[in-house]
Amino acid sequence: MKFTGWPEKGDLVVGEVDEIADFGVFVDLEEYEDKRGLVHVSEVASGWIKNIRDHVNTGERVVAKVLDIDESSQQIDLSLKDVNDHQRSDKIQEWKNERKADNWMTIAFGEDVSDEKYSGVATELLAGFGTMYDGFEQAAIHGHEALEDVDLTDDEVDAVVEAARENVSVPYVNVTGYVDLECPSPDGVDAIRDALQSAEGNGEVPEEVELSVSYVGSPEYRITVKAPDYKTAERELEASAERAAGRIGEVGGTGAYHRERHTDEE
Incomplete structure (x- = not known):
């Protein structure tokens, strides 16, 4: 553009x-x-x-x-x-990103997209996200939800999201935490299994987040989260541990969240 x-x-x-x-x-x-x-x-x-x-x-x-x-x-x-080296590098990357976004606009609306259509969608993405590239990236990560406050038609939103999901390489980060789960009751094994299912989300984890729980060594379980940014990853990591601790607490057990893995010396 x-x-x-x-x-x-x-x-x-x-x-x-x-x-x-x-x-x-x-x-x-x-x-x-x-x-x-x-x-x-x-x-x-x-x-x-x-x-x-x-x-x-x-x-x-x-x-x-x-x-x-x-x-x-x-x-x-x-x-x-x-212009210093840092500014030069950042500006060139921004320019390259906008060239990518320009190509995504063509993919979304066709090579024969009218100037009026292109300008209208581009203006809304710029107003909502600062750059077209950021608009497409957020659409790839969050889907239709990312464009809720952008003044585009439903068809335009569908086109942007579809093009974004198929073409934008989304950056992801990985974070890991641990939760200790213990339950002294006779059916403690089942209670811990329920707590782990709660940790995995039961449908509560956002679409853009990947979350998994694995066994480390009694009573410790590892929670791994892959998300578009650290803020989201940390939030979902803590929420997962809280779900597990809350579930085990309902049946008289205990749950404790920590970021570092326990060592044998501990």
Whole structure:
């Protein structure tokens, strides 16, 4: 997706070096339609520049900072030296992500999607998530629920979710915790089995979360959670242990949650 408007002063933009002159570098902006900026020789690099071509090459992709904009004269002043390595890396990754999202939009709505349709959906994703990429990623993780507050039609939501689920590689994290379960009653084995089933969720675990419980050594059981982020993973891990402890407590047993595995010396 290319923006039809203008960047704002202070923005970081991705561009391709189009022309090099003694006084500066002309850069075609990748994210904006028909927009070209100028990096004055003094903004190419810090210090004295003997030969500008020692610092940039024609066709090179660069990240620049917008210093000033004059719409009346169609001029955008840029700086390369004001962008550090971390900013450059982050901006390039963001640009690559949006190119992926642009492809997902085509998958969702077809190659012949109208500009009006594309712009309408893209605008809503940008408003709701900051970037189209984040919108698709959240749709892949949370499905229709992620788009509940986004002003899209049901058909548009279906298309975004389907494309996201089939094409977005969702990052996941894994966390592990332990729960000790003990029950002195004659039917203690059955009680512990029920508690473990409760730990596994009984349908309460969110769709985007994978949770499993395994035996370590009496009375210890391992709970492993795979989730899209640490906050969700930790929440579901603790909830699983609480379900198990609550269930075993109902029949006179005890349950204790801990993060580290017990050792033989303990």
